[in-house]
Amino acid sequence: MESDTQRIAVGLRRRDFAVLETLVEQYQYRLVRYLASLLGRRDGVDDLVQETWLRVLERGESYDGYSRFEPWLFRVARNIALDAMRKGPMFSLDSHEGDGVRSLPASGEPSPYTLAARTQDAERLAHSLQTLEPACREALVLRFQEDLSLQEISGIVGAPVSTVASRIYRGLAALRLQLEGYPA
Amino acid sequence: MNIDHHGTFQRMIDESLAGVLSADKEQSLRAHLSSCAACGEYLSATNRVIAGLSGFSFEVNPALNARVMAAIRVQAEEDRGILARATGTMRQNSVPFRNWAAFAGALSLSFVGSELVYQMAARLTVPMQIDSAQLRAGVLAFWLLPSLCAALCLLAAPGQKRGLA
Numbered sequence: 001m002e003s004d005t006q007r008i009a010v011g012l013r014r015r016d017f018a019v020l021e022t023l024v025e026q027y028q029y030r031l032v033r034y035l036a037s038l039l040g041r042r043d044g045v046d047d048l049v050q051e052t053w054l055r056v057l058e059r060g061e062s063y064d065g066y067s068r069f070e071p072w073l074f075r076v077a078r079n080i081a082l083d084a085m086r087k088g089p090m091f092s093l094d095s096h097e098g099d100g101v102r103s104l105p106a107s108g109e110p111s112p113y114t115l116a117a118r119t120q121d122a123e124r125l126a127h128s129l130q131t132l133e134p135a136c137r138e139a140l141v142l143r144f145q146e147d148l149s150l151q152e153i154s155g156i157v158g159a160p161v162s163t164v165a166s167r168i169y170r171g172l173a174a175l176r177l178q179l180e181g182y183p184a
Numbered sequence: 185m186n187i188d189h190h191g192t193f194q195r196m197i198d199e200s201l202a203g204v205l206s207a208d209k210e211q212s213l214r215a216h217l218s219s220c221a222a223c224g225e226y227l228s229a230t231n232r233v234i235a236g237l238s239g240f241s242f243e244v245n246p247a248l249n250a251r252v253m254a255a256i257r258v259q260a261e262e263d264r265g266i267l268a269r270a271t272g273t274m275r276q277n278s279v280p281f282r283n284w285a286a287f288a289g290a291l292s293l294s295f296v297g298s299e300l301v302y303q304m305a306a307r308l309t310v311p312m313q314i315d316s317a318q319l320r321a322g323v324l325a326f327w328l329l330p331s332l333c334a335a336l337c338l339l340a341a342p343g344q345k346r347g348l349a
Binding site: 024 | 199203243252
């Protein structure tokens with residue numbers, strides 16, 4: 001019997017519009033959230049989302065259907081975002097950890113988390129997130145917002161599982177210190 | 185319990201939340217948490233941070249899905265057009281079956297005809313005592329090679345003029 005992921009893989013290979021439409025509806029919000037947190041800004045995210053789905057259309061046959069779809073989608077989105085960072089002046093890139101993630105919001109522009117905060121606690125968390133190393137923030141978002149395993153995150157960011165784990169510990173420690181007063 | 189002991193368990197809490205703690209360590213962590221208020225508070229604080237991460241509500245442009253699907257359709261149409269053009273060019277450049285059939289026929293006739301010409305020439309030239317090697321060379325140069333060239337021309341013949349007819 002064909003699993004959901006295998007149905008997706010077959011649909012992508014055939015460039016089935018119905019499958020693509022379902023995927024767009026199902027994953028659009030998470031894609032926007034991931035790209036906004038990756039870039040540290042909301043501006044320009046819609047263009048990258050569109051670019052990501054066009055890449056999915058173009059390279060859909062490379063999804064094997066044996067693993068979950070989300071990590072594959074996020075890896076595509078991440079590559080698109082990194083390309084945009086390298087090409088465009090709108091994003092800054094400072095790859096001190098070797099995987100190319102270093103983004104900052106434009107001066108004066110509120111972060112996507114500040115825009116998405118609905119409570120005072122959320123505003124504090126938004127501020128703390130913005131001060132985190134982007135690589136740690138990305139690891140936290142992928143683990144706790146997107147509910148991905150460390151192996152899946154490792155596949156997306158192209159770093160060893162141990163590195164991803166240490167980013168998560170560092171990120172949690174920093175947020176605990178800022179929000180709960182726990183020393184690291 | 186000393187601070188290092190708490191430190192070890194708090195590290196295990198982080199590992200558990202990251203999803204990398206082994207089952208037996210998970211069990212010993214649970215046993216510790218049931219009796220340690222400090223580590224329990226550490227877990228609660230960490231869970232509050234994690235819960236906060238899920239508390240954001242990002243706004244998505246309501247027209248984004250339609251925009252994406254429209255772009256996908258345009259791209260797919262373009263790809264289909266490119267594919268159709270490429271297939272058309274390949275068809276134009278490929279040698280049609282009729283030409284191959286004409287070539288095969290001409291090739292067979294060339295060899296059969298050459299053999300017949302050789303046999304006939306051998307009988308007619310008996311009184312002249314011509315060497316058979318010379319006769320073969322003559323048939324090759326003046327019969328077989330020109331017929332092969334003619335057969336090859338059939339392969340390169342353009343659409344309307346191609347074929348045996």
